[in-house]
Amino acid sequence: MPSTADDHVERLGSLAPAPRWFVVGVMVAGLAVLATTVAHVDIARPALFMQMVALALLTATVKLQLPLSRNVSTLSVSNALTFAAMLLLGTASAVVIGVVSAWGQCTFRIRSRNPWHRTVFSMATLGLSAFAAASVFDWVMNAQVLSAQAGARSSALAAASPLELFRAVMASALIYFAVNSVLVATAVGLTSRQQVHRVWLDGYLWSAPGYFIAAGVGSVVLFADSLSNSWGALLAVPLYLTYRSYQTFIARIEDERAQVRQLSDVQLATIESLALAIEVKDHTSQSHIQRFQIYADGLARATHLGDDDIRAVKTAALLHDIGNLAVPEHILGKPGALTDEEFRRLQVHPRVGAGIVASVPFPYPVAPLILAHHEHWDGSGYPQGVAGASIPIGARILTAVDFFTALLSDRPYRPARSFGEALAMLRAEAGKSLDPALVETFADILPELEQRVRELHATTLAQRQVVGRAAAAGETALEEIAGTHREAKTLYEIAQVLGSSLGLDDTFGLLTEKLQTLIPYSACALFLREGADGALACVRGLGLTETERWRIGTATIDQLAGGAAPGTAGSPWPARFTSVLSAPLMLGDEVIGALAVCHTGTRRYGPEDRRLLDLTAQHAAPVVNNSLVFERAQEASLTDPLTGLLNRRALQQELSKALDSSLDTPVRLVVLMLDLDGLKQFNDTFGHHVGDRAIREVGRVMRARLRHDDLCARYAGDEFVVVLRGCDRVEAQARARDLQDAVAAVRIDVRTGESLNLSISVGAAAYPDDGRAQEALIAVADSRMYRDKSRRKAERESDPDRDAA
Numbered sequence: 001m002p003s004t005a006d007d008h009v010e011r012l013g014s015l016a017p018a019p020r021w022f023v024v025g026v027m028v029a030g031l032a033v034l035a036t037t038v039a040h041v042d043i044a045r046p047a048l049f050m051q052m053v054a055l056a057l058l059t060a061t062v063k064l065q066l067p068l069s070r071n072v073s074t075l076s077v078s079n080a081l082t083f084a085a086m087l088l089l090g091t092a093s094a095v096v097i098g099v100v101s102a103w104g105q106c107t108f109r110i111r112s113r114n115p116w117h118r119t120v121f122s123m124a125t126l127g128l129s130a131f132a133a134a135s136v137f138d139w140v141m142n143a144q145v146l147s148a149q150a151g152a153r154s155s156a157l158a159a160a161s162p163l164e165l166f167r168a169v170m171a172s173a174l175i176y177f178a179v180n181s182v183l184v185a186t187a188v189g190l191t192s193r194q195q196v197h198r199v200w201l202d203g204y205l206w207s208a209p210g211y212f213i214a215a216g217v218g219s220v221v222l223f224a225d226s227l228s229n230s231w232g233a234l235l236a237v238p239l240y241l242t243y244r245s246y247q248t249f250i251a252r253i254e255d256e257r258a259q260v261r262q263l264s265d266v267q268l269a270t271i272e273s274l275a276l277a278i279e280v281k282d283h284t285s286q287s288h289i290q291r292f293q294i295y296a297d298g299l300a301r302a303t304h305l306g307d308d309d310i311r312a313v314k315t316a317a318l319l320h321d322i323g324n325l326a327v328p329e330h331i332l333g334k335p336g337a338l339t340d341e342e343f344r345r346l347q348v349h350p351r352v353g354a355g356i357v358a359s360v361p362f363p364y365p366v367a368p369l370i371l372a373h374h375e376h377w378d379g380s381g382y383p384q385g386v387a388g389a390s391i392p393i394g395a396r397i398l399t400a401v402d403f404f405t406a407l408l409s410d411r412p413y414r415p416a417r418s419f420g421e422a423l424a425m426l427r428a429e430a431g432k433s434l435d436p437a438l439v440e441t442f443a444d445i446l447p448e449l450e451q452r453v454r455e456l457h458a459t460t461l462a463q464r465q466v467v468g469r470a471a472a473a474g475e476t477a478l479e480e481i482a483g484t485h486r487e488a489k490t491l492y493e494i495a496q497v498l499g500s501s502l503g504l505d506d507t508f509g510l511l512t513e514k515l516q517t518l519i520p521y522s523a524c525a526l527f528l529r530e531g532a533d534g535a536l537a538c539v540r541g542l543g544l545t546e547t548e549r550w551r552i553g554t555a556t557i558d559q560l561a562g563g564a565a566p567g568t569a570g571s572p573w574p575a576r577f578t579s580v581l582s583a584p585l586m587l588g589d590e591v592i593g594a595l596a597v598c599h600t601g602t603r604r605y606g607p608e609d610r611r612l613l614d615l616t617a618q619h620a621a622p623v624v625n626n627s628l629v630f631e632r633a634q635e636a637s638l639t640d641p642l643t644g645l646l647n648r649r650a651l652q653q654e655l656s657k658a659l660d661s662s663l664d665t666p667v668r669l670v671v672l673m674l675d676l677d678g679l680k681q682f683n684d685t686f687g688h689h690v691g692d693r694a695i696r697e698v699g700r701v702m703r704a705r706l707r708h709d710d711l712c713a714r715y716a717g718d719e720f721v722v723v724l725r726g727c728d729r730v731e732a733q734a735r736a737r738d739l740q741d742a743v744a745a746v747r748i749d750v751r752t753g754e755s756l757n758l759s760i761s762v763g764a765a766a767y768p769d770d771g772r773a774q775e776a777l778i779a780v781a782d783s784r785m786y787r788d789k790s791r792r793k794a795e796r797e798s799d800p801d802r803d804a805a
Contacts, residue, residue: 030124083218323353
């Protein structure tokens with residue numbers, strides 16, 4: 001049963017050089033043999049020759065498809081006619097019958113029209129096989145065949161020694177099988193980039209007995225013709241039996257192959273499910289994995305990899321990041337740049353993944369692809385730093401596909417890129433981290449691959465609608481896994497803040513951001529305890545208006561967690577919320593506050609939401625307490641403890657900010673330096689406690705008389721600084737007199753039945769007229785303040801009764 005390469009030999013111009021030149025060489029050799037032998041066709045028995053030609057065309061339509069995994073090859077029972085022609089009519093007729101048979105196989109009962117070169121290749125293959133077999137037969141038979149007269153060939157062979165004839169027939173069958181199967185297997189192997197000997201062993205060796213049976217049938221025809229010329233009837237029976245035997249045999253092989261394919265599909269589906277379960281912790285969706293598989297499979301086929309290599313790429317596409325199991329969650333999900341130590345830790349995952357997969361007996365190489373899928377074309381990758389063609393081509397395919405699909409997905413450290421942006425970045429990496437030839441091929445086939453992705457997504461959606469409950473169960477399982485990983489990651493990130501110095505605003509912002517990944521909400525509020533009565537004040541709110549926060553005001557933990565519906569008596573929550581959930585912030589046995597979430601949709605919070613909020617509150621309580629301690633410490637470091645005003649350090653910071661902002665937007669600003677007159681006398685005469693009381697009174701007056709956006713600080717022992725924003729020199733002088741009058745109206749008790757008035761001296765410096773730096777402004781204001789003090793002192797000395805009690 002001769003084999004023909006129906007679908008193996010692709011469009012001639014698209015073939016790589018090696019298979020293209022092989023195909024051309026076979027065609028040229030076949031045409032040369034046909035041309036040299038056709039002139040020697042035995043025409044002594046024209047009727048017999050024409051009958052064989054007709055029967056060859058007829059039997060060529062009776063074909064069996066070879067059970068190859070890729071493309072199509074066929075067997076035909078017409079080779080028995082080739083052997084019969086060789087015995088009855090000689091080499092030239094056998095070549096013609098073989099060529100005609102090949103043409104019939106490539107023309108009749110085919111799924112699609114074959115290109116001309118494919119038909120010529122098959123004709124040349126069978127022509128060469130017939131020529132080689134007939135030549136060997138003639139050489140073995142030697143004298144008997146060479147001495148036969150035209151038309152008496154069959155009689156001469158029938159009279160030959162049976163043993164010698166048997167040897168010649170078997171030798172010719174062996175040569176026919178060898179030439180035919182090796183030529184076709186070579187074409188298949190070169191075209192599909194598979195090992196030729198493996199193609200021959202798997203796809204053609206098993207068909208060898210059929211060639212010897214066909215040779216035996218030809219021998220029977222030879223003896224029948226020598227006796228009665230009734231070869232046609234005798235030929236039909238063995239041909240039919242041979243065809244039926246092979247049909248049954250191939251059907252059994254196909255059944256076994258179907259079972260193997262089914263088991264392989266189940267295995268791949270199992271791997272896909274497990275891979276998705278592993279990668280869902282990184283928010284990797286099933287659609288992302290499907291896109292990765294389609295891209296990897298398409299690129300592998302476009303580069304003409306063999307079947308085993310394609311299966312290896314598809315399997316590695318599912319398992320390439322399985323080594324991430326050895327990488328800590330906080331590194332995989334870190335939103336910022338990795339440290340050197342973190343990056344070294346990340347680099348272990350290819351080795352770990354390859355080690356895991358190496359223990360699985362895949363029939364194709366998967367572990368080497370996983371090990372090398374982060375190697376770069378220029379040698380800058382890891383873990384081994386290999387470069388160029390030293391990287392397995394399957395790993396280079398995974399690298400290109402991984403790079404592109406990663407850009408299309410959101411990552412903790414960046415948003416997803418558009419398709420056009422990702423493609424531009426892919427091309428930019430050609431010759432750097434990526435194989436430039438693969439990048440070009442990948443870019444060319446991307447539209448076709450993306451169409452396959454859309455079709456698969458549509459099919460998957462339709463299947464989910466049909467399967468319904470089973471599909472929902474699978475998605476629920478993945479959601480459970482993803483939810484567990486989100487919970488662990490969120491709580492870890494909250495706990496990480498415990499050792500950092502964050503203010504309450506930053507802490508609340510982090511809590512609301514992380515909590516949204518666990519519990520959906522429309523509004524979130526933070527309550528802190530005020531006073532000893534246990535009342536909780538709403539100090540921060542997200543999704544709440546200022547009016548709503550004011551109306552919520554303070555509430556007890558029981559009111560926050562109570563069963564009263566929002567908007568009704570006993571509930572502090574606005575009526576627009578349909579579901580409310582709160583959890584206390586506990587520090588030991590003490591309630592320091594509460595965390596609450598509210599929802600406006602139809603969704604109602606349930607036990608699982610309560611569990612998550614309680615767990616979040618448990619981790620958030622020490623973080624919130626640390627923020628309070630931090631803010632108090634920060635406030636203490638910037639506040640004068642005696643007056644409650646800003647201290648000198650805080651003044652310098654705030655004044656520097658104000659002056660820096662003036663570089664972009666011109667501002668008016670005046671610095672007042674104020675000094676409490678006679679503080680040393682207060683301390684020396686009446687005691688420091690009286691002096692401290694005088695300083696506190698001055699601070700109280702200034703807080704009462706200044707605007708909200710003015711700055712007021714205790715600069716030194718008896719000195720104060722006021723920064724008046726949006727104020728010119730004239731207005732500043734009026735404000736300074738107002739402060740002096742207000743302080744002068746204050747009397748403090750210094751002894752029993754004795755009190756004294758306070759007074760201050762003031763100097764002013766305007767920005768930018770008197771200086772642009774804060775040191776210059778303060779120096780000018782201080783100088784003018786001492787002039788004012790001297791003037792006031794002189795006035796008091798000239799009028800001693802002015803400030804009398």
